[in-house]
Amino acid sequence: MSDHDDLKRALGLAATGDRAMPAAGEDLARAREALRARTRRRYRTGLGGLVLAAAVGFGTVGVLADRPDTSDRVQLVAERFVAAPYTFDLTPKGWSVQAQNPYAVTIVPDDGSISTHPDDFVGKLVITFDENPLSGHSVEHDGRRIWISTSDDYTSMATRTRTGEPSGIVRIQYPQDTHWNEAAMLDFLASVHVGPAARHGHG
Amino acid sequence: MAFVSTRRQDLVRTAVLLCAGDEATAEDLVQTTLTRLYLSWARVRRADSPIAYARASLTNAFVDEMRRAHRRRESTLADPTVLLVREEGARAPDPDLQRLVLAALAELGPRQRAVVVLRHWHDLDTAETARILGCSVGTVKSQNARALARLRQVLGTVQQDLLVGLG
Known part of the structure; x- marks a missing residue:
């Protein structure tokens, strides 16, 4: 039995536990909220870019506006x-x-x-x-x-x-x-x- | 959804090892990782191995978190060898050995722990471990050697049959 095998077995033991598994829907809800927050943030950034571009007279606001990919x-x-x-x-x-x-x-x-x-x-x-x-x-x-x-x-x-x-x-x-x-x-x-x-x- | 259902437990186990048994931090890391994966799902889906990608993302989240918080987990055992003394002459029940191994992991620095988990739990080679941790292969080898030396030091007094008997 190699050291690697012994250590792997010990790590396997250490990782094992009687844990409650949250419903996958909870993870999904968190992730969707993060996506919504990112989208809001990007739109705000894009709006800020539009205002700034308008203020300094750039004509390429359509390009500068940031939208979700x-x-x-x-x-x-x-x-x-x-x-x-x-x-x-x-x-x-x-x-x-x-x-x-x-x-x-x-x-x-x-x-x-x-x-x-x-x-x-x-x-x-x-x-x-x-x-x-x-x-x-x-x-x-x-x-x-x-x-x-x-x-x-x-x-x-x-x-x-x-x-x-x-x-x-x-x-x-x-x-x-x-x-x-x-x-x-x-x-x-x-x-x-x-x-x-x-x-x-x-x- | 299917990925979470089938792979969450794998990520939790990895996170528990990375966090040396701190289950609350491990759960936070898994939640953070799953959110990041969702936000870049197109990239995850195209990866050769989505679970390998997820483990890498989890490891990155762990290293970031440890660095940000300068956190040092307080071991559930002030001195892991105390347990051995208590159990001397008797076969340790699995939960005690589990605590001992986690306490030994807690003796390692976060990066050393990550190297041990990636190399010896997930069986990644040094090159892949280096890629995930963003360091050189030489760094992985030296971190691994130091980590194993420390683990041997801490666990070396464990009766060999305690480990062998787990098989």
């Missing part, structure tokens, strides 16, 4: 946002910046399904700035060369920074199961501007 594919909208020292020309609808520093930015879906810890990168978009070698196959996109590599869990896209930006590689790691198609990944990476305060990460 009805499709699985990530949608990019023409709205600039800043996660200093990085700026993005496009905003993925239903995603928000979770953490930012001179080395990296993490962006997560708004559904609360992803860890809130800044050092946990599972399921997150991770934008980094570094001097690491470029690898994978490359494609031309809007006059820039972008290198693409994939694994079971992630697609990584990288490109050199623009003239006038700090010299280095800007890179985005996209989780595989979050419905980013390649065109959206390329567009989003190409929309990143690296500010002078950005610093190279290592690793």
Whole structure:
């Protein structure tokens, strides 16, 4: 009998218990209420966006209004946002910046399904700035060369920074199961501007 | 609904181990996890294994909760070995051994406990465990080694036949 088997048996014993099982309907009711709350929150956010856009005279309010997603594919909208020292020309609808520093930015879906810890990168978009070698196959996109590599869990896209930006590689790691198609990944990476305060990460 | 009916108990058991027997926190975690799964159900449905996805989500919720609250579970036993002394020479009834194992788990840090549960309860390999916990394979191996050393230290005095007799 191995240590692993002994431990597994001990854990099995510890996990066993005489517990009352709540009705599945209770879980479902809680989940539906959470969905309603999220929908209300998104509509409020969208309304706020509309008011703000109207106040500053933007003409693209239809694009900026945030609505609950009805499709699985990530949608990019023409709205600039800043996660200093990085700026993005496009905003993925239903995603928000979770953490930012001179080395990296993490962006997560708004559904609360992803860890809130800044050092946990599972399921997150991770934008980094570094001097690491470029690898994978490359494609031309809007006059820039972008290198693409994939694994079971992630697609990584990288490109050199623009003239006038700090010299280095800007890179985005996209989780595989979050419905980013390649065109959206390329567009989003190409929309990143690296500010002078950005610093190279290592690793 | 069918997923909850068939898988809730699995998630509760995992949560109880992660929380080292704190059933109230375990139930909270399961409720939080089920809500998160509902909100991202399209993604869950497309996962190779929805239950594996759910366990990963549960583990994330646990790590988040432990980090947020800086919570340290108070063991139901101030010193797990006290139980052994009390039961010396006698075959421990299952509930006592259950408490002993949970108390031993409570001796571990939250991440070490998560590694033990994922590696040895769910039989995940180091790579999958690392992916779920968002750390390197090396970190999983070192956490696992430290956790097992601690568990051996705490449980090492248990009569071997107490464990074997459970089979």
